[in-house]
Amino acid sequence: MNQKPLALKVLDIVSLILLLAAAYLAIVVAPTEKVMGDVQRVFYFHVGTAWVALIGFVFTAVLSVIYLITKNLKWDRIQVAAVEVSVVFFLITIILGSIWARPAWNTWWTWDPRLTTAAIAELIYIAYFMLRQGIDDPDKRARFGAVYALIGGLSAPITFFAIRLFRTIHPVVIAGANAEAEGNFSMSGDMLSAFFFALFAFTVIFIDLFWNRIRLGEFQNEVEEMKLKASY
Amino acid sequence: MAKQKTIDNRQRAIGDERQSSASFIQAIGAIVWKDLRAEFRSWELISSMLVFSLLVILIFNFALELDVKTRQSVTAGVLWATFAFAGTLGLNRSMAIEKDRGCLDGLLLAPVDRSVIYFGKFFSNLAFMLIVEAIVLPVYSVLYNTNLFQPGLLLVILLGSIGYTSIGTLLAAMSVQTRTRDILLPILLFPVVFAVLLAAVKASGGLLDNSTFADVSFSINLLIAYDVIFVAASFMLFDSIVEE
Amino acid sequence: MITVKKLVKRFGLKTVLRGMDFEVKPGEFVALLGPNGAGKTTFLRILASLSRPSLGEVNIAGFKLPNEAAQVRARLGVVSHLPLLYGDLTAEENLRFYARMYGITNAQLRITEVLRMIGLENRRRDLVRTYSRGMQQRLAIGRAVLHDPEIMLFDEPYTGLDQDASSMLDDVLKTVAAQGRTVVMTSHDLARAEELATRFDILSRGVIADSATRRQVKKSNLLEFYKQALAG
Numbered sequence: 001m002n003q004k005p006l007a008l009k010v011l012d013i014v015s016l017i018l019l020l021a022a023a024y025l026a027i028v029v030a031p032t033e034k035v036m037g038d039v040q041r042v043f044y045f046h047v048g049t050a051w052v053a054l055i056g057f058v059f060t061a062v063l064s065v066i067y068l069i070t071k072n073l074k075w076d077r078i079q080v081a082a083v084e085v086s087v088v089f090f091l092i093t094i095i096l097g098s099i100w101a102r103p104a105w106n107t108w109w110t111w112d113p114r115l116t117t118a119a120i121a122e123l124i125y126i127a128y129f130m131l132r133q134g135i136d137d138p139d140k141r142a143r144f145g146a147v148y149a150l151i152g153g154l155s156a157p158i159t160f161f162a163i164r165l166f167r168t169i170h171p172v173v174i175a176g177a178n179a180e181a182e183g184n185f186s187m188s189g190d191m192l193s194a195f196f197f198a199l200f201a202f203t204v205i206f207i208d209l210f211w212n213r214i215r216l217g218e219f220q221n222e223v224e225e226m227k228l229k230a231s232y
Numbered sequence: 233m234a235k236q237k238t239i240d241n242r243q244r245a246i247g248d249e250r251q252s253s254a255s256f257i258q259a260i261g262a263i264v265w266k267d268l269r270a271e272f273r274s275w276e277l278i279s280s281m282l283v284f285s286l287l288v289i290l291i292f293n294f295a296l297e298l299d300v301k302t303r304q305s306v307t308a309g310v311l312w313a314t315f316a317f318a319g320t321l322g323l324n325r326s327m328a329i330e331k332d333r334g335c336l337d338g339l340l341l342a343p344v345d346r347s348v349i350y351f352g353k354f355f356s357n358l359a360f361m362l363i364v365e366a367i368v369l370p371v372y373s374v375l376y377n378t379n380l381f382q383p384g385l386l387l388v389i390l391l392g393s394i395g396y397t398s399i400g401t402l403l404a405a406m407s408v409q410t411r412t413r414d415i416l417l418p419i420l421l422f423p424v425v426f427a428v429l430l431a432a433v434k435a436s437g438g439l440l441d442n443s444t445f446a447d448v449s450f451s452i453n454l455l456i457a458y459d460v461i462f463v464a465a466s467f468m469l470f471d472s473i474v475e476e
Numbered sequence: 477m478i479t480v481k482k483l484v485k486r487f488g489l490k491t492v493l494r495g496m497d498f499e500v501k502p503g504e505f506v507a508l509l510g511p512n513g514a515g516k517t518t519f520l521r522i523l524a525s526l527s528r529p530s531l532g533e534v535n536i537a538g539f540k541l542p543n544e545a546a547q548v549r550a551r552l553g554v555v556s557h558l559p560l561l562y563g564d565l566t567a568e569e570n571l572r573f574y575a576r577m578y579g580i581t582n583a584q585l586r587i588t589e590v591l592r593m594i595g596l597e598n599r600r601r602d603l604v605r606t607y608s609r610g611m612q613q614r615l616a617i618g619r620a621v622l623h624d625p626e627i628m629l630f631d632e633p634y635t636g637l638d639q640d641a642s643s644m645l646d647d648v649l650k651t652v653a654a655q656g657r658t659v660v661m662t663s664h665d666l667a668r669a670e671e672l673a674t675r676f677d678i679l680s681r682g683v684i685a686d687s688a689t690r691r692q693v694k695k696s697n698l699l700e701f702y703k704q705a706l707a708g
Binding site for chain 2: 559577
């Protein structure tokens with residue numbers, strides 16, 4: 001009944017190709033970083049996934065506002081999709097970062113502002129799903145979810161700023177050098193192209209997964225509708 | 233005849249407006265009054281928060297081996313962890329009382345703005361929190377032979393409690409309306425209130441470390457900013473929590 | 477007094493009220509009858525401004541819901557199957573609290589008057605926690621009439637009451653109705669409704685299936701009328 005749209009089918013394939021190409025660029029084409037060696041290669045995917053996850057979280061907060069104004073459950077389904085995909089991407093970001101940190105900082109984990117905020121943000125969006133789990137009425141679930149996602153979206157940057165009061169050791173690769181950061185490096189031409197390609201690839205992959213997840217939500221909705229009709 | 237009726241209606245409408253605007257503060261006061269009145273009769277909320285606080289301190293004492301040296305550096309952290317844990321007990325109970333005999337509907341049926349209900353519950357919860365803190369502080373001072381009664385520290389505790397309860401009141405109103413109401417509140421509250429707790433610990437720690445007020449003024453300003461943001465956000469979102 | 481046009485209420489995918497029309501003239505006592513799950517409570521919660529209509533118009537005492545909810549609430553007394561009272565306060569304190577919420581002047585006088593009417597004057601200083609179910613329900617009615625509302629809504633007020641308590645509640649309800657108020661009461665107990673109401677409306681599948689005044693329905697055949705309305 002609901003055929004997968006052609007555009008989405010194409011996007012699925014393009015995403016897969018882009019993922020492989022990005023991996024090729026990161027692993028084969030980009031030169032080995034002098035100090036850190038091969039482990040620096042996770043950086044391309046680390047930033048790529050972080051980039052889309054953060055955009056996803058910002059988008060989530062916007063969707064909260066839209067839902068609370070329109071009260072249309074369609075926006076709620078889109079929000080769930082956005083949070084779910086972003087949470088998974090962000091988890092990948094954290095794990096890749098950890099793999100990089102082991103040789104670079106000599107530890108898997110440190111309570112640096114970005115790492116702490118990342119952990120708290122993951123916890124906020126996990127709490128978001130636990131909250132939704134406890135509510136049966138779909139309108140109420142959407143309303144509470146929207147309110148909590150909005151508060152979470154508000155508090156995450158505040159938390160980041162609060163921890164920033166302390167010294168950070170996380171490298172700031174893009175926005176100029178940070179003298180105190182450990183594991184800084186500057187990017188050569190091939191590194192830059194691998195980096196930007198990874199950003200692009202993950203943006204497309206994110207959109208593809210997001211789209212698929214929204215469709216899944218629509219299907220769930222339809223199933224519920226059919227069940228209801230059958231019960232009359 | 234018809235004209236007479238419209239005039240009547242208008243007068244009625246004007247009368248209403250005057251009544252509801254005059255009773256905004258009064259209605260908030262009414263909610264705080266009934267909460268305190270009921271609590272000072274049963275003591276169930278404050279006493280459970282207090283006993284729990286003392287137990288948390290006891291656990292910290294043995295978990296961290298609070299000898300004189302470590303104590304100095306961790307007192308602020310221990311205090312705020314205690315307040316945060318005990319706070320969820322109070323917030324949960326205070327909102328459960330409203331849900332028990334359908335009282336939340338009773339509040340919503342009153343011809344007052346929804347923000348009256350939010351601020352009423354906020355001030356009650358804040359009062360409970362401050363009462364517990366006012367008892368825990370001297371007990372802690374006696375147990376560990378430190379003086380926690382410094383005006384700067386008291387200000388920080390007040391500001392931190394405002395931020396904590398403002399968002400806590402909103403989230404407790406949400407969590408009591410769920411199936412998992414007994415377990416949900418801390419999971420929802422702690423990650424979003426982290427910034428407030430952090431600023432409060434920093435400011436308290438600085439003050440206990442004999443820093444001057446000027447040294448910690450940045451943390452205190454930050455705390456004030458967070459309080460304003462969280463109170464404003466909670467107040468604006470409260471409607472969506474209680475309206476069906 | 478109450479005009480409802482084409483009211484629709486949905487919970488997520490479930491439609492509870494489907495284009496319901498309903499009208500009550502001043503001074504009428506309408507019993508809203510229907511099986512469990514017909515939408516009686518939902519409908520009453522909408523009239524009480526506790527729930528927003530999905531579609532349709534609701535007009536009470538010349539004010540529109542949900543936009544003019546505050547004005548409606550000031551003219552409305554609501555009794556549900558829960559007492560909406562605080563267990564750790566005395567009867568008098570409960571009433572004093574609600575008097576303040578409604579901005580009632582001369583509260584003490586009014587509270588004494590109400591306590592006398594519901595027959596709880598002697599127990600005014602006892603905690604509501606210690607009251608029997610029937611006493612709590614009478615006090616709930618006292619709370620609802622405190623601000624002398626023009627319209628009263630009763631949602632299954634007899635739930636959980638024994639014979640004695642029910643007949644005592646009957647007396648209080650009759651007193652309240654005799655003071656020229658407009659009343660809407662939901663019930664699945666036909667006998668109770670028969671004794672009090674001046675009009676019977678049958679709610680079935682989200683609409684008013686049939687309506688008849690007391691004169692049209694002879695005492696003996698309310699049950700028949702009810703069955704017919706549900707079947708048709």
